[in-house]
Amino acid sequence: MVRKVALGLAVLVLAGAGDLPARAEPGRPPALEVVGGKIAGSGRFPWVVRLSMGCGGTLVAPRVVLTAGHCVGPTGPNDRITVTAGDPDLDSRTAIAVASVEVHRSPDFVTETEGDDWAVVRLERELSLPTLPLTPDDVDEGTFTVMGWGQTREAAPQQERRLHYAAVPTIPDEECAAAYRAAGVELVRDESICAGRHGVDTCQGDSGGPMVRRDRAGRWVQVGIVSWGLGCARDGYFGVYTQISKFRTDIQDAVRRLS
Numbered sequence: 537m538v539r540k541v542a543l544g545l546a547v548l549v550l551a552g553a554g555d556l557p558a559r560a561e562p563g564r565p566p567a568l569e570v571v572g573g574k575i576a577g578s579g580r581f582p583w584v585v586r587l588s589m590g591c592g593g594t595l596v597a598p599r600v601v602l603t604a605g606h607c608v609g610p611t612g613p614n615d616r617i618t619v620t621a622g623d624p625d626l627d628s629r630t631a632i633a634v635a636s637v638e639v640h641r642s643p644d645f646v647t648e649t650e651g652d653d654w655a656v657v658r659l660e661r662e663l664s665l666p667t668l669p670l671t672p673d674d675v676d677e678g679t680f681t682v683m684g685w686g687q688t689r690e691a692a693p694q695q696e697r698r699l700h701y702a703a704v705p706t707i708p709d710e711e712c713a714a715a716y717r718a719a720g721v722e723l724v725r726d727e728s729i730c731a732g733r734h735g736v737d738t739c740q741g742d743s744g745g746p747m748v749r750r751d752r753a754g755r756w757v758q759v760g761i762v763s764w765g766l767g768c769a770r771d772g773y774f775g776v777y778t779q780i781s782k783f784r785t786d787i788q789d790a791v792r793r794l795s
């Protein structure tokens with residue numbers, strides 16, 4: 537969520553006390569295209585959706601969207617979210633808008649940096665679009681695809697009309713935790729996947745959107761949910777994603793209840 541994240545970001549930057557460069561060092565390329573600069577064509581990721589508060593999400597059942605816990609309010613009736621689906625271009629005439637009716641947020645969610653950052657949203661009606669399965673296994677390392685309509689630069693608070701996507705390598709928990717510890721944040725390791733490299737990352741407005749990989753049969757499965765990061769695409773810091781394998785059963789139960 538854009539507003540909330542700006543706040544979280546300010547807190548993190550303060551916690552980092554000055555040793556966090558806002559720009560790339562001299563001689564290194566600046567972190568420009570955060571989501572890697574590629575625009576997704578129609579039909580490539582048919583299950584990704586945009587949420588009106590400025591987040592991403594995925595259609596995981598015909599009537600249920602999976603997103604980040606910090607994107608939504610508490611569990612209960614909720615008709616305030618509009619979900620845009622069916623087209624990577626949000627202004628396209630073929631994009632579908634549908635309202636939410638109910639939210640179920642992880643009962644353990646407090647803030648994004650404390651883990652449990654997932655929620656499901658029930659829509660007012662079913663959508664006839666492909667759904668994205670949750671990863672059936674615990675493969676949490678590799679190079680994964682991330683996407684969203686969020687900022688393409690840390691310093692430019694502007695959302696995109698077109699879906700952007702990028703491939704990001706995962707980073708060992710120890711390395712990611714060490715970087716964030718130095719910035720004053722304790723990574724919840726067993727609930728997080730860190731990924732990204734200098735110049736390639738998700739950013740503000742991508743939260744709730746998916747991290748995906750292809751399974752052996754070539755089908756996309758969701759392994760993560762965009763959660764948080766210190767700035768975007770900075771050298772030495774990484775995007776943090778909710779680790780779906782850790783919450784698979786809880787999410788599946790919630791999806792079943794809201795279907």
Ligand code: ARG
Pocket residue numbers: 537538541591648686737738739740741742743744762763764765766767768769774775776
């Ligand atoms: N929390 C952000 C949002 O609400 C996503 C931040 C992701 N940041 C990153 N460096 N990967 O949109």
